[in-house]
Amino acid sequence: MKLKSIALQAPDLNEPATLMQAFSKRRTxxxxxxxxxSEKHLSELLWAAYGANRPDGHKTVPSAMGIYPLDIYAxxxxxxxxxxPSTNSLEPVSEGDYRADTGIQDFAGQAPLDLVIVYNEDAFDVPDKPTAKMLQKNQVRLTALDAGAVTQNIYLYCAVQGLNVVERMSAADDAIKKPLGLKRHQHFVVAxxxxxxPQH
Ligand SMILES: Cc1cc2nc3c(=O)[nH]c(=O)nc-3n(C[C@H](O)[C@H](O)[C@H](O)COP(=O)(O)O)c2cc1C
Structure with a gap:
């Protein structure tokens, strides 16, 4: 083996300040x-998660072939x-407090905001049939890769803004479906x- 271990430098937490601090502070x-x-935090964290950052609608996270199969519910x-994302807005789905239905751990019902990320299997059904077949075959890992980018963006935003956050694979799948109005082609990924x- 020719390659040798390289001792990497400790991150410079001031240059560029916010990004390096975000990496350093990211935690559950x-x-x-x-x-x-706050409205500012809610707006910015959704934009960081899945907002359009260019006029053509491409987003803050990458997605294979620009499919963007995810939907985010607040x-x-x-x-x-x-x-x-196209209007950078929150569209109402159900009225009432359904936070506890988004998880099976107590804090789901206590946190003021739960985000639920679902994927839309129809997004992989592109017009070109061989491409659609390839995408559909890989839809689980493509979805997981996109969702991982989204959740990390949220983690990093929360880290620099002083918000607490936990990513959750655990959810009561059935309890979540009704308040979110999920259709047959939409599936829970992560919350x-x-x-x-807490203020002490
Ligand atoms: C895909 C994924 C699913 C997770 N699911 C849960 C969960 O259901 N409940 C929970 O309390 N934490 C969950 N976590 C948080 C992990 O426990 C946490 O990231 C891990 O302990 C490392 O701690 P850190 O994020 O502070 O570095 C999840 C994390 C990931 C990446």
């Missing part, structure tokens, strides 16, 4: 204050909304609970 926290997430004390640290 499962305790939340009941204060609602579940608050007020209700359930679907994030619409995230988000809020401010």
């Amino acid at each position: 926290n499962r305790d939340f204050d009941s204060r609602p997430v 579940v608050t004390t007020q209700g359930v909304y679907r994030y619409e 995230m609970s988000i809020g401010y640290p």
Whole structure:
């Protein structure tokens, strides 16, 4: 083996400051204050997660062939909304407090904001049939790769903004379907609970 181990430098936490600090501060926290997430934080974290960052609609995360198979739902004390990247808006889905239905751990119902990420299997059914077949065959890993980019964007945003966050694979699949109004072609991928640290 010719290759040798290279001792990497410690990250410079000031240059470029915010990105390096985000990497350094990223972690999971499962305790939340009941204060609602501010409008600024809610807006920015959804944009960071899946917003369009170019006029052609391409997003803050990469996606194989630009398919973007994900939908993000925001579940608050007020209700359930679907994030619409094309208009950078939250579209209402169900009124009422369904936070506890988004998870099986207690903090899901306590965090002021739960994000639920689902994938749309129809997104892989592109007009070119051989391509559609290839995409459909790989849809599980393609979905997981895209969702991983989304969740990391959220983690990094929360890290620099002082928000607590936990990514959750655990959810009661059936409980989630009704309040989110999920269709047959939409499937749960992962959820995230988000809020401010508890005030002591
Ligand atoms: C795909 C995925 C699923 C996870 N699911 C859960 C979960 O259901 N419940 C939970 O409390 N934490 C969950 N976590 C958080 C991990 O436990 C956490 O990331 C891990 O302990 C490492 O800690 P850190 O994020 O602070 O570095 C999940 C993390 C990932 C990446």
